[in-house]
Amino acid sequence: MRVVGAPIGAFGDQCRRRRLQKPPPFVYDYRSDSAPPIHRGMDVQNEPIIARLKAFPMFSDLSAEDLASLAGMLTLRQFPKGSFVISQNDKGSVMYLLVAGRVKVSLASPEGKELALNYLEAPSHFGEMSLVDAEPRSADVIAVSDVEVLCLDARDLSAAIQVQPKLALTLIATLSRRVRSLIGRLEDMAFHDATHRVMRVLLNVATASYEARGVPVVEGLTHYEVATLAGTSRETASRVISQLAKEGVVGTKGRRVIVDLFALRDRIERD
Amino acid sequence: MRVVGAPIGAFGDQCRRRRLQKPPPFVYDYRSDSAPPIHRGMDVQNEPIIARLKAFPMFSDLSAEDLASLAGMLTLRQFPKGSFVISQNDKGSVMYLLVAGRVKVSLASPEGKELALNYLEAPSHFGEMSLVDAEPRSADVIAVSDVEVLCLDARDLSAAIQVQPKLALTLIATLSRRVRSLIGRLEDMAFHDATHRVMRVLLNVATASYEARGVPVVEGLTHYEVATLAGTSRETASRVISQLAKEGVVGTKGRRVIVDLFALRDRIERD
DNA sequence: GTCACACGGTGACCTGAGTCACGCGCGCCG
DNA sequence: CGGCGCGCGTGACTCAGGTCACCGTGTGAC
Incomplete structure (x- = not known):
């Protein structure tokens, strides 16, 4: 295991002042390629994999x-907080089923700006696009x-689809959802x-939180x-939140924002 | 970003002065729902469909x-220039194989702005997302x-996949490509x-043109x-093109722009 | 021909929001 | 407990680019 002390507050909290610096390489080296498998599928011992598979509705x-035959094609891996599971522009034809934890999908510009596409939690999957095109x-x-x-x-994809044809439709459905959200x-x-x-x-995050908890x-x-989710600067995000608090549409309690879903919704509605 | 907007198509040439007016309804009413089938698949006479199917590699x-059995599930329809094959927010669970002509995929904002996502020509397909989610x-x-x-x-999708399982993979591949392009x-x-x-x-269009012709x-x-493709205003697009012409990166001959692909590429490269 | 659009070019203006700079408070660690 | 790092709040400045306004020109209809 190459990475010892898991990288500070991840880079999620990567500070704006650091944005332009190269990040410490010892963390970035922790790639899928080098991530040690915890259990190989071929193991006699693949109950852990099977157990985790069952969490997926599909x-x-x-x-x-x-x-069991599906588990035979899968490898269980762990990544510490802050590490890259996938890096943009890498080759790689592995798809991931997320069984525990939280990842963010994001784009980085050469100038060090960042645009977050999504935050995913288990059970969900990502990286399936490289399965079909190269x-x-x-x-x-x-x-x-x-x-x-x-x-x-990727080599096992068609076998996996053979085992569970629904997988193909699930992939199509996921991709559709993704296309919609990107649009x-x-x-x-x-x-x-x-x-x-x-x-x-704010509305999306708060709504999700409301539904979950x-x-x-x-x-x-x-x-x-x-700001990275909204495609704007920290300062602007900050100003908007203050403004909304002033208008009473959200309340801020310390470092959390309580959202009045209805108020916010129609604050958005009336442009 | 602002996209200056306006409707559309037949009215692709519609003038900016008209931008905020409602377009003439007789064209916009021409929807998929009302489009008369030219040949129903069940017809004894479905050679035209079969002939057109063969144009698709898949x-x-x-x-x-x-x-023949696939053709039995398909209906051939025609749409005149300028009509909507699909309208945003419509329900509809039909997927389309484009066998002749050219369509544009675009978004319209309530304020009448427009953002073009893509131009498609035969053979290609669209509308498949509503097949899987509703x-x-x-x-x-x-x-x-x-x-x-x-x-x-949509009702015939699984039957169609049965006939040609490759269809599922094609759909996944198309969606992947679309996700990439949206990203x-x-x-x-x-x-x-x-x-x-x-x-x-300009580079994309010119490159495509170069490859095709x-x-x-x-x-x-x-x-x-x-401008709608770039997500900017007509004026800005215009100014950029003039500027590029001044720099010699493109030449303008009447209303066509001849692009020096290499020059433009590294003009883009060096930010 | 000529009339009328539709398209393209360009200047002037003005505002949204990125950027810089700085100060504040909180929480963590030595 | 004192400092320091990180996240937050806000003012000031700047400028890309959206918008408005207007004109010239190519082109298709009749």
Whole structure:
């Protein structure tokens, strides 16, 4: 294991002052290629894999044998918080099933700016695009917590689809959802101003939080991260949030933002 | 970013002065719903469909029987230049195989701005996303020339995949490509200025033209359309093109732009 | 021909928001 | 407990580029 002390607050919190510096290489070296497999699929011991597979709805109806044969194609890997699971432009034809932890998918510009596409939590999957075309990775995927993934190599894809044909449809559905969400982002960038976009990010995050935990709250995201999600600068995100607080649309309690979902929704609506 | 906007297609040439007016309804009413089928698949007479199917690489290796059974699921329709094949937010679970003509995929904002996502020509397909999720259409698809399409209903999708399993992989591959291209667009919008984006559009169009016809030329696109592709205003697109002409990176012969691919490429490179 | 659009070019203006700079408070660690 | 690093808040400046306004020109209809 090459990486010892897991990288500071990840780079999630990578500070704006650091943005232009090269990040410490010893962390960035921790790539999928070098990540040690925790369990190889061929192991006699692949119960851990099977157990984790069952968490995926698309595999929940498989027989024990099918699960086992699927597990035979998968490798379990762990990534520490802050490490790159995938780097943009890398070659690589492995798809990942995220079984534990949280990752962010984001783009980095040469000038050191960052645009976050998404935050994913288990169970979900990513990296499937390189399975079908041979193109290099189109974005970075960075662990924002310690993470466990199951890796499926492109060579095994058709075998996997044989075992569970639903997999193909699931992939299509995921990609569709992704296309829709990207179109939405693009629409936002093209048609709406920064204020609008920040509000939308807040609304989305708070709504998700509400659905998951019953509290319409934005927490665990710095203003910088909100900004990367909205495609704007930290300062602008900050100003928008202050303004919304002043208007009473959100409340700020320490470093968390409590959102009045309805108020925010129609604050967005009326342009 | 602002995209100056306006409708559309037949009215691709629509003038900026008209931008905010409602377009003449008799054209816009021409929707997929109302488009008369030219040949229903069930017809005894489905040779025309079969003939057109063969143009698609993914079906070229099918047996005569398979082609016939596939044709049985398809309906041939025509759309006149300027009509909407798909409208954003419509429900609809039909996928289209474009067999003749040219369509543009674009987004319209309520304020009448427009962002073009893509121009497609036969053979290609669109509208497949609604096959798998039940979401409404995420963009407009507008015929920019007279167009022929084959329609496949969602109900027949799995049957079609049965006939040609490759279809599933083709769909995945198409969606992947689309995701990549959308990510590229988003990157452009987030990281690059309007000048850069316009240059990229010119490069792409000219490169495609070069590959198809051996001439690195941009024609058949108004400055307004270039602007919608770049996510900027007509005026800005216009100014960029003038500037590039002044620099000798492109030549303008009447209303066509001849691009020096190499010069433009490294003009873009050196930021 | 000529009339009328549609398209393209360009100047002037103005605002959204990126950027810089700095100060503040909190939480962590020696 | 004192410092220091990190995240947040805000003012000031700047400028890319959207918008408005207007004109010239090519082109297609009749």
